[in-house]
Amino acid sequence: MEIEDNVEASVKDKEEKRILKSLAEPLLAWYDANARILPWRENAAPYRVWMSEVMLQQTRVEAVKSYFERFMKALPTIQALAEIDDDALLKLWEGLGYYSRARNVKKTAKIVVEQYGGEFPSNYDDLMELPGIGSYTAGAISSIAFANPVPAVDGNVLRVISRVLASKEDITSQSVKKKVEDELRATMPQLKPGAFNQALMEIGATVCVPNGMAKCEICPLNQLCKANILGIVMDLPKKTPKKPRTIEEKTILVIKSGDKVAIRKRCSKGILAGLYEFPNMEGYLSEKEVLYLVKQMSLSAIRILKLEDSKHIFTHKEWHMIGYVVKVEELEQNNSILKDCFFVEPAEIEERYPIPTAFQRYTKYINIILGNDKFKD
DNA sequence: AACACGGGGCT
DNA sequence: AGCCCAGTGTT
Numbered sequence: 001m002e003i004e005d006n007v008e009a010s011v012k013d014k015e016e017k018r019i020l021k022s023l024a025e026p027l028l029a030w031y032d033a034n035a036r037i038l039p040w041r042e043n044a045a046p047y048r049v050w051m052s053e054v055m056l057q058q059t060r061v062e063a064v065k066s067y068f069e070r071f072m073k074a075l076p077t078i079q080a081l082a083e084i085d086d087d088a089l090l091k092l093w094e095g096l097g098y099y100s101r102a103r104n105v106k107k108t109a110k111i112v113v114e115q116y117g118g119e120f121p122s123n124y125d126d127l128m129e130l131p132g133i134g135s136y137t138a139g140a141i142s143s144i145a146f147a148n149p150v151p152a153v154d155g156n157v158l159r160v161i162s163r164v165l166a167s168k169e170d171i172t173s174q175s176v177k178k179k180v181e182d183e184l185r186a187t188m189p190q191l192k193p194g195a196f197n198q199a200l201m202e203i204g205a206t207v208c209v210p211n212g213m214a215k216c217e218i219c220p221l222n223q224l225c226k227a228n229i230l231g232i233v234m235d236l237p238k239k240t241p242k243k244p245r246t247i248e249e250k251t252i253l254v255i256k257s258g259d260k261v262a263i264r265k266r267c268s269k270g271i272l273a274g275l276y277e278f279p280n281m282e283g284y285l286s287e288k289e290v291l292y293l294v295k296q297m298s299l300s301a302i303r304i305l306k307l308e309d310s311k312h313i314f315t316h317k318e319w320h321m322i323g324y325v326v327k328v329e330e331l332e333q334n335n336s337i338l339k340d341c342f343f344v345e346p347a348e349i350e351e352r353y354p355i356p357t358a359f360q361r362y363t364k365y366i367n368i369i370l371g372n373d374k375f376k377d
Numbered sequence: 378a379a380c381a382c383g384g385g386g387c388t
Numbered sequence: 389a390g391c392c393c394a395g396t397g398t399t
Contacts, residue, residue, distance in 0.1 A: 056394040063385065064394090097383025100397080134396045154394045174378075201394050210392060211388060242391090243380085271382065314383060315392095357384065 016165050020187040022224055023164070024196055028189075030220035031199035036061075036206075039068050044194070046120035046145040047078050050108075053140045054101050054132055061205070067096050078118060082109040090275060090354035097357075099273060104132025122146035135181060144194035151184035152197040153177060156204025162237035163208060166226035171237045245318050251285040252278050252323035254307075254365045255294075260343035261366045263353060271314070276353040278362055279341055280321075290324050303327040307365055312358035319358055325365050 035041070038061065040052035051071060055064045071092050075081045081089075084106065093102035108130040112120055120141070121127055127138035139152035151157075158171040161180050169176045189196050207215045216228045227233045255262040255278075263276045285293075287304060294302055307323040346366045349355060355363065 053394065058383080058393060058395055060385070060393055095384075097385090098395085100382070101395095104396080132396065136395060140394070152394075155392075156394065198394085205394075211390095273382090312384090314381095316381065 016183065017187055019164060019224055019226070020161075020183060023187075023200075023221065024189040026220040026224075027199040027203065028192060028195055031195055031202060034206075035198070035202060039065055044145050046122075046141060048072065049141050049145040050120065050133075050137070051105065053137045053144075054105055055096065057101065057137070058098060059096065063096070067093075078109045078112055078120075081106060082113045086274065087352065087354060091352065094275075094354040095357055095360075099275065101132055103274075107131040108133065120145070123148065124150045135177075139181075140197065143197050147192075147194060149185075149188055149190045149193040151181050151188060152201070153181050153184065154201060154204075155210075156201040156208075157184075157197075159210060159237050160200055160204045160208045160221075163214075163227035163233055164221060164225045166230055166232060166236065168236070168238050170240055172239050243316070245313070245316055247318045247320060248282070249284050250280050250282060250319055250321045251290070252280045252307075252321050252359070252362055253290065254278055254323065254325045254362050255341075256325065256327050256366065257329065257343055260345055261349075262341040262343055263349065263355075264341045271317075272356045272358070275356045276349075277355065277359050284322050287324065290326065294326050294328060302329075305368070307362070310361055321358075323362055323365070325368055 038052075040048050042048075052064065052068055055068055055071075074092055075084060086103075086106075089102050089106055090099060093099060111130060112118060121130075122142060122145070124138050124142045127133050127141055128135070133141070136152055136154050139150045142148040142150050143152055158177060158180060161167070161184075162169070162171050171177070203219065203221065204210075207219045208221075209215070214233050216222050216225070216233060219225065219228070222228050225233075227236050253262075262279055264279060266272055266275050266277055268274050287306060291302065291304055294304070303326070305325045307325060310321045310323070312319045312321065344353065346363070349363060349366075
């Protein structure tokens with residue numbers, strides 16, 4: 001019985017290997033005719049490939065386009081990136097999300113300049129040592145910029161391979177990803193590995209799509225795709241469901257003094273690390289409670305206005321926010337709200353301070369005129 | 378293996 | 389409202 005199982009497994013392995021090896025020809029032909037024109041495809045310089053791949057981590061192509069072009073214009077060389085000021089770097093990344101990526105590209109730029117003479121390493125294992133470069137990005141850089149036959153397995157590739165092989169294994173498990181990487185490393189073409197990897201992802205992004213109907217009619221792989229043949233494309237891939245988001249309630253204060261507004265720098269660890277924000281606290285505070293706190297710091301007239309409620313959704317949590325604009329004069333030092341805050345003009349925020357999207361909506365209230373009807377003593 | 382880490386677009 | 393995206397790092 002054990003022997004029969006082994007024989008069966010071996011037959012299945014060979015079948016899978018045969019299918020994977022037959023992918024390259026139709027895939028490369030399709031890619032030649034259907035590759036999208038994208039900014040980072042103008043040329044495959046390692047610096048460009050690296051930056052685009054990092055930006056594309058968990059981020060849609062459409063969102064990355066403008067960021068990539070602006071970033072490469074501002075920092076045309078890896079030397080320029082290695083030397084840029086942290087706030088200026090985050091300002092270039094503002095709104096793109098996963099800000100540790102920005103910190104990591106700068107760390108890597110420094111290493112490449114100092115340890116590699118400014119030239120990116122080409123092989124997979126060296127790339128894997130660099131901050132912010134994992135198995136996917138190492139494979140993408142090595143194959144696309146240096147033509148090394150190593151796989152670049154992202155969510156698209158996992159979905160496509162899962163369907164082509166009609167595999168019911170859970171693609172969210174790391175062991176499955178590792179297995180797909182190993183199988184592709186053994187079967188992918190030695191010629192044009194960069195085009196092969198990009199073609200696999202491009203099929204996933206434009207044909208073998210995750211939501212809605214996969215376009216199997218126009219897929220170059222439809223004749224050899226087991227899920228298509230078996231009619232189970234919509235049932236694949238299998239994934240374990242995600243944990244529900246936790247909800248956090250916050251009160252945001254837009255504190256105005258003259259033409260300036262109070263902001264502060266966030267902690268260097270955790271969510272939105274190192275970005276700037278309006279002072280805020282846990283929980284919903286009433287107008288009275290805010291006023292009480294604000295009175296401790298302001299010696300004279302105070303006006304306050306409640307703002308519209310807002311909600312910001314992250315991957316793993318939701319911020320439900322209420323906000324107030326508060327006009328203050330004559331500040332006392334070292335009060336609790338304004339601890340770590342400093343006052344800046346709106347124009348400075350726009351050009352200098354990176355503000356996460358969750359707080360961006362409150363910037364429009366900086367210039368609000370507070371009427372006398374809201375005056376409180 | 379599980380979790381933290383952004384933001385946005387599509388169904 | 390849920391899904392998921394050209395994933396990586398930490399625990």
